[in-house]
Amino acid sequence: MITQKKVAIIGLGKMGVSHLAIANRTPGLDVIAACDSSAFIGSMIEKYCRIPFFAKFEQVLRLPELEAVIIAAPTRLHADMIHMALEQGLHIFCEKPMTLSPAVSNALAEQAKAMALVGQVGYHNRFVGTFREAKRLASTGAIGRVRHVHAEAYGPVVLEPAARTWRSKPAEGGGCLYDYAAHPINLMNWIAGRPTCCSGAQMTRQWSEEVEDAVYANLVFEEGVSGQVSVNWSDETARKMTTRITIVGDGGKIVADRQELTAFLGARARPTPGYLHGWNIKNVTELSPHPAFYLRGEEYSEQLEAFARAMTSPDAEQVNSFEDAADTDFTLELIRLATQADEQPAISRNGAAGIPARRPLFGRTLGFR
Numbered sequence: 001m002i003t004q005k006k007v008a009i010i011g012l013g014k015m016g017v018s019h020l021a022i023a024n025r026t027p028g029l030d031v032i033a034a035c036d037s038s039a040f041i042g043s044m045i046e047k048y049c050r051i052p053f054f055a056k057f058e059q060v061l062r063l064p065e066l067e068a069v070i071i072a073a074p075t076r077l078h079a080d081m082i083h084m085a086l087e088q089g090l091h092i093f094c095e096k097p098m099t100l101s102p103a104v105s106n107a108l109a110e111q112a113k114a115m116a117l118v119g120q121v122g123y124h125n126r127f128v129g130t131f132r133e134a135k136r137l138a139s140t141g142a143i144g145r146v147r148h149v150h151a152e153a154y155g156p157v158v159l160e161p162a163a164r165t166w167r168s169k170p171a172e173g174g175g176c177l178y179d180y181a182a183h184p185i186n187l188m189n190w191i192a193g194r195p196t197c198c199s200g201a202q203m204t205r206q207w208s209e210e211v212e213d214a215v216y217a218n219l220v221f222e223e224g225v226s227g228q229v230s231v232n233w234s235d236e237t238a239r240k241m242t243t244r245i246t247i248v249g250d251g252g253k254i255v256a257d258r259q260e261l262t263a264f265l266g267a268r269a270r271p272t273p274g275y276l277h278g279w280n281i282k283n284v285t286e287l288s289p290h291p292a293f294y295l296r297g298e299e300y301s302e303q304l305e306a307f308a309r310a311m312t313s314p315d316a317e318q319v320n321s322f323e324d325a326a327d328t329d330f331t332l333e334l335i336r337l338a339t340q341a342d343e344q345p346a347i348s349r350n351g352a353a354g355i356p357a358r359r360p361l362f363g364r365t366l367g368f369r
Contacts, residue, residue: 003312004030005091007068008060010081012036012045015095015122016072020049022301023070025293028308035060057081061088068118068311070304071095075173079104082119086111091118093307097182097332098325100173105329109322118310119322120303123186125243125258126320127299127306129287131187134245134256137263138191142272144251149192149227151184155241157233158207168211175211177203177332181231185335186320187245188219188227189327195219195227201338206234217335229335259284 007029009020016036023029034045035054042053054060060069061084068091071081079099085092086108098105098121112119125131138146157180167174197220203212213234219227247254251269255262261282265275291301309316 005067005311006030006032006065008033010035010071011073012041019070022295026304033060082108091311093120095122097178102330102333105326109326112322120307121320121325123320124299124303127302129284130256130261133287134254138247141270143249146249148248149188150246151188151229152244153184153231154235154238155233156238176233177215180233181215184243185331186328192221192225194327195221198334198338201335203339
């Protein structure tokens with residue numbers, strides 16, 4: 001029998017409501033509370049879902065039976081909420097990005113590890129079968145030594161001046177870099193790790209007034225792996241959001257998006273079961289297990305199933321751990337700083353030299369707007 005972990009959903013926007021629906025049907029999770037600043041939304045959740053609603057995060061943390069939280073609040077609130085939840089000994093699933101400071105993300109990752117608590121961040125693409133297979137092939141040396149990784153995302157998200165929300169404010173964690181480019185960059189980190197430097201970076205505006213609509217950057221990783229980031233959420237040529245990762249090695253190339261993986265194994269490629277020399281094509285349906293509950297995409301269900309397994313089984317793999325998310329936060333900050341300086345600033349593992357780290361304002365009353 002699967003052990004049920006009692007969890008609360010924090011934030012009832014688009015992602016929060018999605019997580020609520022999935023968590024309600026995920027083996028190993030028992031949703032006992034929901035929290036948001038909107039009393040109207042809260043009343044609907046209580047009425048139709050029979051889940052107790054709380055307006056303040058601190059009220060939820062005082063629930064004696066609570067074991068975990070799923071945080072889907074605006075990004076600027078993540079650091080404080082994660083810290084407070086860790087202080088209560090709770091496991092945490094948090095929407096991406098983890099925080100707006102790599103130094104803070106590192107500190108929280110270390111705290112969760114020291115307390116033996118599960119910390120997972122919602123980079124759902126790591127649960128997409130095609131991306132997972134691309135990672136596996138690259139890791140097993142199917143295309144030889146990896147030399148280059150290209151992370152792309154394009155979509156018709158902002159094609160006219162839009163109403164201002166937290167996603168259109170840089171201090172809230174809005175903009176193409178944090179809200180959109182974080183996904184393909186996280187895939188790049190999964191394959192190549194943390195970059196060591198960034199050059200040729202630019203963040204351009206087309207429609208937005210305060211945040212960027214496109215991000216372009218060149219990165220260098222350990223062992224000489226190069227990387228490129230090309231992300232534009234104001235792309236009129238895109239019918240819908242498209243994320244793609246390309247991995248180039250000495251012995252071949254892998255290209256993966258949400259629907260399909262294409263792998264070319266050349267003469268110098270390592271023999272790989274299930275793959276022939278030359279071009280190979282795999283559809284996502286061949287590479288994806290069936291989740292317990294399907295909503296939006298199997299990856300959204302699989303990430304919460306993985307969260308439940310990690311909480312109940314100490315030997316279970318932690319996918320998208322806080323440590324992994326801190327690598328992505330580091331990369332986002334590296335790109336952002338590279339666009340603001342004529343010369344690349346020195347970067348340490350805990351943050352940017354000369355740039356004061358943004359620390360959580362621990363202990364304050366937290367709202368959502």
